[in-house]
Every structure is written in structure tokens, then in C-alpha cells.
Amino acid sequence: MSGLLFESGEWSFDSLKRTYDAIEEIAVGEMGLDPYPNQIELISAEQMLDAYSSIGMPIFYHHWSFGKRFARDEAIYRKGYGGLAYEIVINSNPCISYIMEENTMTMQALVMAHAAFGHNHFFKNNYLFKEQTDASGILDYLGFAKGYISRCEERYGIGPVERILDAAHALMDQGVNRYGRRARPSLAEEMARSAAREAHAQGSFNDLWRTLPASGRRTPEAGLDDPDAPGRGAMQLPEENLLYFLEKFSPRLRSWERELLRIVRNIAQYFFPQRQTKVMNEGCATYVHYKIMTRLHELGKISDGSMLEFLASHTAVVCQPEFDDRRYSGLNPYALGFEMMCDIERVALNPTAEDREYLPEIAGCGDPMGALRTAWANYRDDSFIAQFLSPHLMRRMKLFKLENHAAHDHYRVAAIHDGSGYTEVRRALAAQYDPGARDPNIEVTGANLAGDRKLELTHHLHNDVPLAEPDARAVLGYIADLWGFGVELRGLGRDDQLRYSFELRAEGTVPAEPPAMAAFSGWPQGDAPILYHPTLSFSGVGPRSGLETREPSSDLV
Amino acid sequence: MGMTVIDRRLNPSGKSLPNRQRFIRLAKSAIKDAVVRSIRERALGDVDSKEVVNIPMKRIAEPRLRHSGQGGDRDQVMPGNKEFLRGDTLPKPKSGEGGGRGSEGAPDGEGEDEFSFTLTTNEYLDVLFEELELPDLAKAKLKDAKTVRFHRAGHTPSGNPTNLNLIRTMRHSLARRICLGRPRPEALAALEAEIAVLAAMEPRDAEDQARLDQCLEDRRQLHARARRIAYIDPVDLRYNRFEARPQPTAQAVMFCLMDVSGSMTEDMKDLAKRFFLLLHLFLNRQYEKVDIVFIRHTTEAREVDEETFFRSRETGGTVVSSALAEMRRIVEARYPVEDWNIYAAQASDGDNYSSDSARCKALLTEQILPICQYFAYVEVHDQRQAEIFLSQQNVSDLWKDYAGCTPRANFAMKRVFSKADVFPVFHQLFSKTRLAA
Numbered sequence A: 001m002s003g004l005l006f007e008s009g010e011w012s013f014d015s016l017k018r019t020y021d022a023i024e025e026i027a028v029g030e031m032g033l034d035p036y037p038n039q040i041e042l043i044s045a046e047q048m049l050d051a052y053s054s055i056g057m058p059i060f061y062h063h064w065s066f067g068k069r070f071a072r073d074e075a076i077y078r079k080g081y082g083g084l085a086y087e088i089v090i091n092s093n094p095c096i097s098y099i100m101e102e103n104t105m106t107m108q109a110l111v112m113a114h115a116a117f118g119h120n121h122f123f124k125n126n127y128l129f130k131e132q133t134d135a136s137g138i139l140d141y142l143g144f145a146k147g148y149i150s151r152c153e154e155r156y157g158i159g160p161v162e163r164i165l166d167a168a169h170a171l172m173d174q175g176v177n178r179y180g181r182r183a184r185p186s187l188a189e190e191m192a193r194s195a196a197r198e199a200h201a202q203g204s205f206n207d208l209w210r211t212l213p214a215s216g217r218r219t220p221e222a223g224l225d226d227p228d229a230p231g232r233g234a235m236q237l238p239e240e241n242l243l244y245f246l247e248k249f250s251p252r253l254r255s256w257e258r259e260l261l262r263i264v265r266n267i268a269q270y271f272f273p274q275r276q277t278k279v280m281n282e283g284c285a286t287y288v289h290y291k292i293m294t295r296l297h298e299l300g301k302i303s304d305g306s307m308l309e310f311l312a313s314h315t316a317v318v319c320q321p322e323f324d325d326r327r328y329s330g331l332n333p334y335a336l337g338f339e340m341m342c343d344i345e346r347v348a349l350n351p352t353a354e355d356r357e358y359l360p361e362i363a364g365c366g367d368p369m370g371a372l373r374t375a376w377a378n379y380r381d382d383s384f385i386a387q388f389l390s391p392h393l394m395r396r397m398k399l400f401k402l403e404n405h406a407a408h409d410h411y412r413v414a415a416i417h418d419g420s421g422y423t424e425v426r427r428a429l430a431a432q433y434d435p436g437a438r439d440p441n442i443e444v445t446g447a448n449l450a451g452d453r454k455l456e457l458t459h460h461l462h463n464d465v466p467l468a469e470p471d472a473r474a475v476l477g478y479i480a481d482l483w484g485f486g487v488e489l490r491g492l493g494r495d496d497q498l499r500y501s502f503e504l505r506a507e508g509t510v511p512a513e514p515p516a517m518a519a520f521s522g523w524p525q526g527d528a529p530i531l532y533h534p535t536l537s538f539s540g541v542g543p544r545s546g547l548e549t550r551e552p553s554s555d556l557v
Numbered sequence B: 001m002g003m004t005v006i007d008r009r010l011n012p013s014g015k016s017l018p019n020r021q022r023f024i025r026l027a028k029s030a031i032k033d034a035v036v037r038s039i040r041e042r043a044l045g046d047v048d049s050k051e052v053v054n055i056p057m058k059r060i061a062e063p064r065l066r067h068s069g070q071g072g073d074r075d076q077v078m079p080g081n082k083e084f085l086r087g088d089t090l091p092k093p094k095s096g097e098g099g100g101r102g103s104e105g106a107p108d109g110e111g112e113d114e115f116s117f118t119l120t121t122n123e124y125l126d127v128l129f130e131e132l133e134l135p136d137l138a139k140a141k142l143k144d145a146k147t148v149r150f151h152r153a154g155h156t157p158s159g160n161p162t163n164l165n166l167i168r169t170m171r172h173s174l175a176r177r178i179c180l181g182r183p184r185p186e187a188l189a190a191l192e193a194e195i196a197v198l199a200a201m202e203p204r205d206a207e208d209q210a211r212l213d214q215c216l217e218d219r220r221q222l223h224a225r226a227r228r229i230a231y232i233d234p235v236d237l238r239y240n241r242f243e244a245r246p247q248p249t250a251q252a253v254m255f256c257l258m259d260v261s262g263s264m265t266e267d268m269k270d271l272a273k274r275f276f277l278l279l280h281l282f283l284n285r286q287y288e289k290v291d292i293v294f295i296r297h298t299t300e301a302r303e304v305d306e307e308t309f310f311r312s313r314e315t316g317g318t319v320v321s322s323a324l325a326e327m328r329r330i331v332e333a334r335y336p337v338e339d340w341n342i343y344a345a346q347a348s349d350g351d352n353y354s355s356d357s358a359r360c361k362a363l364l365t366e367q368i369l370p371i372c373q374y375f376a377y378v379e380v381h382d383q384r385q386a387e388i389f390l391s392q393q394n395v396s397d398l399w400k401d402y403a404g405c406t407p408r409a410n411f412a413m414k415r416v417f418s419k420a421d422v423f424p425v426f427h428q429l430f431s432k433t434r435l436a437a
Helices: A013-030 A045-053 A064-078 A105-125 A127-132 A138-156 A158-170 A187-203 A207-211 A220-225 A242-249 A255-276 A278-298 A304-317 A333-349 A353-358 A368-378 A381-388 A391-397 A422-432 A469-483 B017-026 B028-041 B121-128 B166-180 B185-200 B206-228 B266-286 B306-310 B320-334 B354-371 B386-390 B397-403 B419-430 B432-436
Strands: A038-043 A087-090 A095-100 A400-404 A410-415 A441-447 A455-460 A487-492 A498-504 A547-550 B003-007 B051-056 B074-078 B089-091 B114-119 B148-156 B239-246 B251-259 B289-297 B301-304 B341-348 B374-380 B411-416
Touching: A013 A038, A013 A105, A013 A278, A013 B003, A038 A045, A038 A105, A045 A064, A045 A087, A045 A095, A064 A158, A064 B017, A064 B114, A087 A105, A095 A105, A105 A127, A105 A278, A105 A304, A105 A368, A127 A255, A138 A158, A138 A255, A158 A255, A158 A469, A158 B017, A242 A255, A242 A441, A242 A469, A255 A278, A278 A304, A278 A333, A278 A368, A278 A381, A333 A368, A333 A381, A333 A391, A353 A391, A368 A381, A381 A422, A391 A422, A400 A422, A410 A422, A422 B074, A455 A469, A469 A487, A469 A498, B017 B028, B028 B121, B114 B121, B121 B266, B185 B206, B251 B266, B251 B320, B266 B289, B266 B341, B266 B374, B266 B419, B289 B306, B289 B320, B301 B306, B301 B320, B320 B341, B320 B354, B354 B374, B354 B397, B374 B397, B397 B411, B411 B419
Parallel strands: A038 A095, A038 B003, A455 A487, B251 B289, B251 B341, B341 B374, B374 B411
Antiparallel strands: A087 A095, A400 A410, A400 B074, A410 B089, A441 A455, A487 A498, A498 A547, B051 B114, B148 B239, B289 B301
């Protein structure tokens, strides 16, 4: 009997199991990977389309935007414009991988190596996933979310629920904590701190201070009552997580509406690490499947034919068109990630003098898997590139940095892959993956609780890149709807100069209590999405009613 | 490490259906426009196919706070440098040329004016017939006992073994066992264990021996009790009960009456066919079973199959009453009024022997309308005749006579001049508001 795991392209449950075991032996035994237990689910193309529309999750709440996505994906698939993914993998414990029944056995092997071991290991070991996601709890949480939202729909109607979800989805990118939250002091710590504070007060007591006239200076406790520092105390402004802020402090939301915001926010946070580790995650999975498939072939467990089929598919995945190619659409994370992983292996085993200079920690350490596992655990895309992109790889990919400044009427090549450019190219590429640069940095900076309750948002422009304006205006409408009062968004440039300001103003008297939902007879269909609270009128008329723009600097927007 | 393979392929697909319904609800007005437009433009016989709907993107936009594609200082690292050196400059493409390929991949939806997707046949018909309603959907009188349907109706202590309700049965059994104190298996097991220990002691003193005897006696009693009180007793049994309920009549017959005399051109027949098609689709949605009877007439009427009805031509005069009489005859012969919901649609160009018109009116009011759920008269005209007949004074003979019947609730008449009119006319004839008024 030959040592082949499978002979034909058709897969069977037996050959899946056999192949999985062989892969596991290599992945865990030889490469030292540490994945969650695996659960592999076979699905049909139709089910894959279903899974697409709910971001790949097996359970998800219902919303029209998923229906829209489904309609689009289905049309693309039916017309043959695009194929379906071979697999979807979910960061859960056990780790669920969906694989398609249409795949050949070789593809199933590739997919298992890629998803069930590559991604799985990354999910379990990367620090961001460990800190920000709860792999064991996510499916239960999604089950809860789905149940909760459908109960809300039953009780309050689809319209009102959709209204909150639409707004929450619009703020999803701003609904995450970019940096770990300050840990809440435990009760014991709190008590120790207040005891220390008291001891200090007693120790430094001097009756003389009592005799000073009141200065009128505000005390830190003034907080909510002080119009100059509206709510800073309780609200802990500035706050970067807009959804969190609205959930906690919006004056008009009802408790179930707050819970909806919370659900969307938690899900956004769950997906946040994936956005920050795209290159690494795909690089890790691609490297792992490449290593495993090559090893299986070496061991004589898969045939030459299978190997060729694998290589064809692998090559397509890691293809990186050059910048002047018609197919070019930015750097391919699979390609960049895979190249970097292979490069780390090379540096660990056969370093050059240059590598020893640029990557002293791993050069010649002789344990490529150890170096990779450490990298996978402790970095995210930007830090990973800043740390590990070697001059060798920059030359190989012929990377160069192109400057596109608004003030200039031409592009400028700022650095290329030469001695004077390595550092700059590497820094620029790392910056490209910095989440702070990718998503607009918008914070809640004030809420005038003592006055008209206007919410102040500040956008710190990154390199003076403005917001897409029509979208920003629409989202501002959503925020006004959730907040219930006026909203102003101010964009500050590098030098803290005001670049733009959008404002949505609430006019007239504002009811102290939010109006009952009963007054709400569904949304008129067919119009642009309704954004504003029905009982608030906003200034201005015309299609952009209520929106006002001031443009202090003329060179922008 | 554990690995599980789960075969999900047999799970129902269509998990995304509720999402789709929500999406369609949102985009309804756009979909409605598209559907009505398609009815005008579609080829004949194509009403059943799928419909592609384009929706303006702005209605279903999902705005986000994201960076604009233009403005600001952006640095890009790109692969594949060939001849560039540090400090080289390149001209920027003129604005409007798509912003250059360096931009961070156009975000979803930007530049897309319309979003297009395909409606399923059912969704299409839902939209098409929304707000339309059949008068007197089902007859008050019930059909014979053949159409009964079984419904769940509680539980019963006797019944067919296949209907045994295990949960109910076990619940009763458990309650009874607790009430009557049937010995629990654990109690028996504990006793057995004690007996085994005592029996193994050798020699036993008097106290142990007494204890052993006591245990043996207890065991005998427990066994006896367990035998007397059954684990499951016939009084525990509960069966699902089903009740037969008669179903209301849910079948309809649709009569298509058409004048095929020489004066009816192909265009006019085409208009008539569209109307019949819509009516058929509509009836099919409302009734489980719809029969169609095609009656065509010149001077005399004949029942024909669909092909002949629409295709073949005949020459000759027109006696409309013959078709009405034929319909009456067929109803008597095959479609007992008690069992069938009878609908009729008549298409004609309005020509008739002048002497026949009065007879038509009499037939209609005295014999046909009393047995019909609904009778629609559609007068089809050429575009050329449109101007002539648009005014209320210029009407055909038949129209004049039928006009006397209009106040009745189950009779309606309309004129159709072009393909574009067919759906609006159909809509008017069956709209809920009209029926309510």
C-alpha cells in the first residue's frame, strides 16, 4: 500500500480524518503550534453565501444590511464574477472552520492546514486576541444578541430596532477601545487609596488654610455643574469610543436601546484585533499551510499531482502585482505576510551580515519556528513590520515610498530600497498599518449638559486627510439621533488649527423626557434613511436641512 | 487534541432569509417601481421569470466615518519599483481621472450608483399583487367532507401507538410512582449492597443475623411493592389528539372569454392575453387549485385549449351572448356553484350585433353575475382608436349595455389601449380601496 493519504480528488470523511491527523502531527509535533481544539464543518455553496452575509458567524442577529450583502454576493457568484472563499474560520473555542463541499481533497488539506492550524494558532496566541476577545464566550454571546434583538423587534417593532442598529453600525469603527481600558481599581485598592488620601490629609492638616477667602476657582468635583467643564468628571472625557459614550451617557436612549448599542460595540471589539493583524494573521496561516503541505509531500503522503494543484492555488493566493500592473490594488496581505514569515525563517537560519545588523535578535538563532511563534504572539501589523521587515525583503519586493501631498502638484519618490531608504520605507509601511492612521481619530470632547446639551466631537486629522464628507454628514445625523440633541464635529489639523466643522443644531425647546415611542408610526419608506429625532427640528432647509458647514481654511474640502 | 467534523450540508440553507426580507422592506418603493415598469416592458409569457431590480445606492447607504479618498498628505509604500530613484517626481493625474491607483482601494459602494439584485418569483409576485385583493375569497359554504384537515387538539388517554406522547406519559408515570411510593432503584441497590456485606460476614453474631433477616424481609417487600406498582401503567398513557376540521373551499375556476372575430387584431389579443395572464397569476396565489376555461367566440362560442385560444384566427361576425351562454352551460355541467369560486374575465373590442347586446345584458345580470365571485370586462383597443374612445360619449355598443351593470359589487369594466395600461387597469380592478369603497 502506498503511503498516500488520499489518491483521488474526491474527499471522504475517512480521508479528511486521515489527512487531519497527518497535518496535526506536523503542525503540533514539528512546528510546535498550539491551536484550540478544532471543529470542522462542511457546508454547501449556498450556506457559504449565507455565512458571508453574517460576517461568517454561525449565529448572528438579523439586519437589512446583511440582506443587502447577501444579495450582492449572490449576484456576483451567480454571474461568475467571483468565486467563494474556500473556508471561513472563526475565532472561537473550539475553533470552527467552515469548508466547502466543492473543494477537492487537496484543497481540503490546504484549507485545514491554513485555517484549522494557522489561523487557529494565531487566534489563540496573539496578545491582541487574548486581551480583547473571548473565544470561549463569543458564540454564546452572539446567541444572546440574536435572541435579545429579536425580542426587541417583537416588542417594539422592526422599525425602531432598525433605527438604533443603523446608527450603531454607522459608528462601529468608532465603537472600539483602541487601547486597553484603564483597569477599574478593585474594592480593596479603592479602600486602600482612600485611606492613604485621608492619612495624607490628616498628616498635612493645617488650620491656617481654612482662613483663606474662597477663591472661586473650580474644584475637580464641580464636574457636572460647571458649564466650562461639562461632565468631565463622570464622563471621563475625552472618550474615543463613541458607542460606549452614547450607550452610557445619551440622555434620551431607553435601556433596551442602550443594550443594542452595547451589543454592536462588543461585536466591533471582537473583530477589532482581526483588522489590526491582517498581514500577520494571513501571513501566519499561509506560511503554516505552505510548510505543512511541503512536508506532507516530502513524507510521500500526498502525490505530485496534489502538490502541483496546491502550488497553483498557493501561488495565486500570494501573488503580488507590481504597482504599474493593471491588477494592482494595494499590497496583498497574504503576499506581504507570507514573504515576511519566509524571510524570518531565512534570517534565523542563514543570516547575512546585513541581517545581523538590522535584525540582531533573531539573526542566526537557528530556531525559525521559535522566532515566528514569538513574533505571532507579541506583535500586531504595524509593530511587526517595523520590527521584522528586512532590507533583503524590501529589495526583493522592490518597495518604494511615494509621497502624495495635497500642497504639491506632483508625486515624489521619497525613498527606495537602498541603503539610505530602508529605514524610511520600513517606517512608512508600518505607519500604513497603524490603526490610528487607518481609521479617523474621533473623540467626544464635550457635552454641554448645563446648556443646550450639544455634543462636541473632535476629529484629529491624520496628515490632514479629511473625512469623506457626505458620509460624515449622514453619520452625524445618526449620532444626533442617538444623542437626542445637537452635535458638532470639529476637525483639527496637525497644528490644532480648525480645519472644518459640521454642526447639527437642535432648535426650540427640548422636551425633558424623550417622547414615547408610541408617537412613532413607523418610518416613511423609500426616503433617504431617517436620521433625526422626530420631535426635534433642526435649523436650515433644503436637502441638507440642519447641516451647516464652516470652512475656516480654504485648502480643505 | 480533539477534532470534530460536522456535516452541515443538510442543514437548511436560507439562514439569511430574514435579512433579505428586511432589506426588501427597506427598498420596497424602489422595487415596486421596478416591478411595475417591468410589467410594461416584459415580453409576453415572461411574467414568471425572475426580475432584476436596481436600487439607487443612496437609499440603502451605510455611511461610516471614514477617510476621504482625496486631500491631505498621504504616503504610500508600493512594490515593484523599476527605475525610480529617491527624489524623482511624477505628475499627478488630473482630478476626475479616478484619483489614481494609489488610493486606498475605493471603500465599499463609492462610485456605485445603483445596487442591483434579483427578486425571486415569489417576491416578485408579492410586490406585484400587493394591495390587491380578491372579492369574496372563499365561499361561505364548505366543500364536502373530502377536504378535511387534521389539527392538533390536546391529549387523550386512548389512541394510536404512533401518537403516543412520551413526555406527557412519563410525567404522569413519574407523578404516580411518587404518590404511591414505588421503591426507587437506588433504595433497592443500597439494600442489596447491605445484604451482600452482611451475607459475606462469617460468622455473624446475633445482631447481624437479625439485621440480615430484616434486610431480606425488606427486600421481599420492596420487590412485591415494585411489582404491584407498575413503572408505566395504562392510566399514565397520553396520546396526541387530532381533530378533523373541514376546510373552506379553496378552489377557483377562471373563465377567459374572448372575441376572436376578424375585428380583433393581434395587438388587441396580446393586450387581452396580458390581462388573462395577470389574472391567472393572481388567482394562483390565492387558491390552492385554479382551473382555467378558455371560451372564444365569433358568432358562436366554443371551449378551446390555450394554444387555440390565443393563436388561431377566425373570421366572421360577433355574437357576444353566445360566449356567456357557453360559460353558463359549462358551469352547470362541471363547476357546481357551491364548490367553486367562479371568476370570469371577458375581453372584447366592443363590437357586437346590435340586436344581441340586450340579450347579453340580460344574460349577464340574470344568470352570470349571481353565480360569479367577480366578473371583469376589459375592452381592448388599438392605439389608433385611443383618441376616439377616450371620451365618454364615444363608446362601443357592448360598453353601453354593460355600463348599466356597473353598480354591482362583483362587476367591473375597464378599457385598455396599450401594454402600459394593462397593469394599472388590473390594479384598479382589484385594488383593496376600490373594493372597500
